[in-house]
Amino acid sequence: MGFFNLFRKKPATPDLPESSGLGAGILVFDNTSEVIRAEKVLQEAGWPIRVMGPPQEIQTGCDLVIEFPLVEKLRVRRALEEARLSPLQVVPVNCPLLKPVDLFHVKDFGAYLMVRAANMKLTVDKASRCIVNVSGGGCPDVPYLAQEMVGQTLESAPLPRDIGHTLCGYALQLAFEEMQRRCLP
Amino acid sequence: MLAIIGTVPKPDFPLVMGPAALTGEHLTVNGQGCPVNRGTPALLAAALKTAQTLGQPDPQAFLIGDIGVGDGSKKLYEYLSKHLSQTRFTTLCFHYLLPDVDWHNRVMFAIEDMVPRPLLIADAGFMYVAKMSGQATQYDLFTPDIGELAFLADEEAPHPFYTRGFILHDDNQAPDLIKRAYTYDNAAKYLLVKGRVDYVAAREGILAAVTEPDIDTLEPIGGTGDTITGIVAALMEAGFAIPRAALIAARTNRLAGFYADPTPATQVADIIHYIPQALQEALEQNGNSHGFIR
Numbered sequence: 001m002g003f004f005n006l007f008r009k010k011p012a013t014p015d016l017p018e019s020s021g022l023g024a025g026i027l028v029f030d031n032t033s034e035v036i037r038a039e040k041v042l043q044e045a046g047w048p049i050r051v052m053g054p055p056q057e058i059q060t061g062c063d064l065v066i067e068f069p070l071v072e073k074l075r076v077r078r079a080l081e082e083a084r085l086s087p088l089q090v091v092p093v094n095c096p097l098l099k100p101v102d103l104f105h106v107k108d109f110g111a112y113l114m115v116r117a118a119n120m121k122l123t124v125d126k127a128s129r130c131i132v133n134v135s136g137g138g139c140p141d142v143p144y145l146a147q148e149m150v151g152q153t154l155e156s157a158p159l160p161r162d163i164g165h166t167l168c169g170y171a172l173q174l175a176f177e178e179m180q181r182r183c184l185p
Numbered sequence: 186m187l188a189i190i191g192t193v194p195k196p197d198f199p200l201v202m203g204p205a206a207l208t209g210e211h212l213t214v215n216g217q218g219c220p221v222n223r224g225t226p227a228l229l230a231a232a233l234k235t236a237q238t239l240g241q242p243d244p245q246a247f248l249i250g251d252i253g254v255g256d257g258s259k260k261l262y263e264y265l266s267k268h269l270s271q272t273r274f275t276t277l278c279f280h281y282l283l284p285d286v287d288w289h290n291r292v293m294f295a296i297e298d299m300v301p302r303p304l305l306i307a308d309a310g311f312m313y314v315a316k317m318s319g320q321a322t323q324y325d326l327f328t329p330d331i332g333e334l335a336f337l338a339d340e341e342a343p344h345p346f347y348t349r350g351f352i353l354h355d356d357n358q359a360p361d362l363i364k365r366a367y368t369y370d371n372a373a374k375y376l377l378v379k380g381r382v383d384y385v386a387a388r389e390g391i392l393a394a395v396t397e398p399d400i401d402t403l404e405p406i407g408g409t410g411d412t413i414t415g416i417v418a419a420l421m422e423a424g425f426a427i428p429r430a431a432l433i434a435a436r437t438n439r440l441a442g443f444y445a446d447p448t449p450a451t452q453v454a455d456i457i458h459y460i461p462q463a464l465q466e467a468l469e470q471n472g473n474s475h476g477f478i479r
Contacts, residue, residue, distance in 0.1 A: 111448075111449075114405045133449060140252065142223075143224030171346050
């Protein structure tokens with residue numbers, strides 16, 4: 001960050017419209033892991049971004065893109081370059097993007113609580129906040145995430161967004177955050 | 186012979202092919218081992234237990250390490266696209282691979298050259314990519330859970346993560362979702378839908394529904410969907426007609442869960458142990474038509 005930027009009030013960044021459309025652009029990356037890293041970088045820097053599904057023309061199978069205000073293209077690219085992230089493409093949005101599911105299904109088993117986001121389920125022992133099972137999903141990081149998270153508490157478990165690589169990993173992150181919201185003080 | 190194709194959550198696990206062997210909760214293929222607690226190893230272990238109970242040859246495995254980056258999946262896709270056409274497998278069961286439409290289509294080209302054409306089963310990531318490729322109807326069986334069924338029913342969703350909100354992921358909606366999946370040609374010839382009620386379905390409608398034993402605590406246990414796919418794959422390879430194989434597999438999985446007396450913290454390896462006993466019981470029930478709607 002330049003010297004003057006230290007004293008400059010952060011310029012207001014335009015909000016994204018409710019539905020994708022004019023004025024929005026998308027950042028396309030090589031893989032979902034990079035999308036998840038870029039999302040973290042841009043969110044921490046305060047950009048109004050959204051993770052969305054790619055337009056049909058560039059879907060390959062397990063994709064996410066980042067929607068951002070197109071007028072901020074240069075500054076967004078610079079922030080990504082500082083984090084050593086290079087999008088494959090930066091293009092304007094010219095059709096509605098697919099929206100990730102945002103509904104959670106919660107099931108109470110008495111001593112255990114299960115939260116489902118999209119196709120991913122996370123189950124926790126309410127008393128100890130220990131993750132006892134991860135189920136659902138179909139991408140290859142699901143068994144890996146389960147291996148790394150089961151047996152850990154909500155406080156000590158690695159975050160799916162840090163060790164996951166796919167849309168299933170991203171869905172598990174959403175379930176994890178919802179579980180934290182419900183179980184942590 | 187049955188081949189089971191998928192990934193193992195170990196980044197350094199090499200590409201291995203060969204018969205799978207199960208020792209306790211440990212699976213070995215060509216000297217490479219992994220625990221059976223989830224994913225494709227759980228599916229393989231269930232298929233092995235089923236095949237052995239039926240007196241059938243052990244399934245062959247195609248496994249590689251992949252923790253979601255897609256490197257292992259790509260190597261496996263590449264190997265399959267080059268070599269599957271030279272094999273004589275009679276049933277292929279595809280499982281956890283990173284969805285990639287282009288590679289999926291290359292594998293399908295290789296399968297087209299197989300004589301005789303094998304039965305095709307897809308679950309997990311390979312089912313996602315099979316649907317997204319527009320070639321779902323080329324498959325003989327998909328084994329979705331209710332969330333995945335909603336994805337199959339949504340003709341626009343490329344992944345369950347994008348299933349549109351108006352398509353409810355609800356067990357009560359399963360019959361409508363099945364109908365919708367077939368309307369848009371996004372289902373295999375048969376579906377085995379895993380849920381509170383297990384449905385066996387085809388384009389003409391629901392063929393069977395299995396509700397007993399009703400073990401609510403199976404839902405949170407990772408791998409219980411994988412085991413049912415392993416069981417049905419081994420039954421199909423043994424010559425059971427697909428609807429009958431799916432019905433017996435659904436009953437077997439539930440009975441194995443019943444015998445394991447699970448809590449939401451139970452691990453799937455504890456359930457796999459009971460598959461032989463459960464399968465025997467399900468086969469004895471097979472003589473009657475209990476569970477068949479039509």
